[in-house]
Amino acid sequence: MSNSPTADDLPMAHGQPPPPAPAAPDQTNAVREAIAQAIAEHRVILFMKGNPEAPACGFSARTVAALQSVGAPFAAVDVLPDPRIRAELSAISNWPTIPQLFVDGELVGGCDIVCEMYESGELEEAVR
Amino acid sequence: MGPLAPARLRRSTTLTVMPSSEEIKRRIESAIPGAEAHVEDYTGGGDHFRATVTAPAFAGRSRIEQHRLVYEVFGSEIGGPIHALSLKTQPPPPDR
Numbered sequence: 647m648s649n650s651p652t653a654d655d656l657p658m659a660h661g662q663p664p665p666p667a668p669a670a671p672d673q674t675n676a677v678r679e680a681i682a683q684a685i686a687e688h689r690v691i692l693f694m695k696g697n698p699e700a701p702a703c704g705f706s707a708r709t710v711a712a713l714q715s716v717g718a719p720f721a722a723v724d725v726l727p728d729p730r731i732r733a734e735l736s737a738i739s740n741w742p743t744i745p746q747l748f749v750d751g752e753l754v755g756g757c758d759i760v761c762e763m764y765e766s767g768e769l770e771e772a773v774r
Numbered sequence: 775m776g777p778l779a780p781a782r783l784r785r786s787t788t789l790t791v792m793p794s795s796e797e798i799k800r801r802i803e804s805a806i807p808g809a810e811a812h813v814e815d816y817t818g819g820g821d822h823f824r825a826t827v828t829a830p831a832f833a834g835r836s837r838i839e840q841h842r843l844v845y846e847v848f849g850s851e852i853g854g855p856i857h858a859l860s861l862k863t864q865p866p867p868p869d870r
Contacts (some may be wrong), residue, residue: 740842741845762862
């Protein structure tokens with residue numbers, strides 16, 4: 647039924663690092679670089695538990711619902727398959743919890759802030 | 775992977791090393807000058823908390839920065855023993 651774009655349509659690698667360079671010296675940095683690249687390449691990107699069709703946590707579910715309510719296309723990365731994704735993401739963002747929404751490369755917030763912004767109308771402005 | 779598995783096996787009454795709402799309130803209020811916190815354990819399970827915090831330090835800061843000030847009180851406990859700390863932060867209302 648729904649033809650709106652979903653994260654599954656997007657070329658996300660679900661957090662897997664890009665094909666390693668021949669030496670692949672540091673897996674951790676590869677994960678961090680993959681995260682930074684994903685944030686740079688997608689204007690609106692959500693790091694969450696599970697995926698938008700099947701969120702694995704109530705906070706992720708509420709954040710997805712807020713984004714869908716304002717009709718914002720967004721990329722999504724599931725942090726669950728590899729614990730390094732969450733560790734490196736939090737190191738980059740200085741934010742301890744999941745989900746995390748980035749717009750234009752900047753951390754907007756987690757579930758509380760995104761939901762507050764949804765209620766005040768700011769979210770629609772931010773993702774426009 | 776391996777080391778994380780045992781904690782998820784089952785609930786045990788012998789493993790209640792969890793912070794209480796009262797303790798979280800006290801720690802926020804003692805770490806952030808002038809802060810007033812209202813904290814509730816909204817699942818009753820001792821690991822999902824919701825806090826409303828008012829503090830002068832929040833004035834002029836973005837929501838992200840306000841929440842970081844509170845998260846910093848707990849460091850790596852967030853996502854660990856404190857599975858979730860849902861926040862609503864605001865500066866105190868201006869004096870009239």
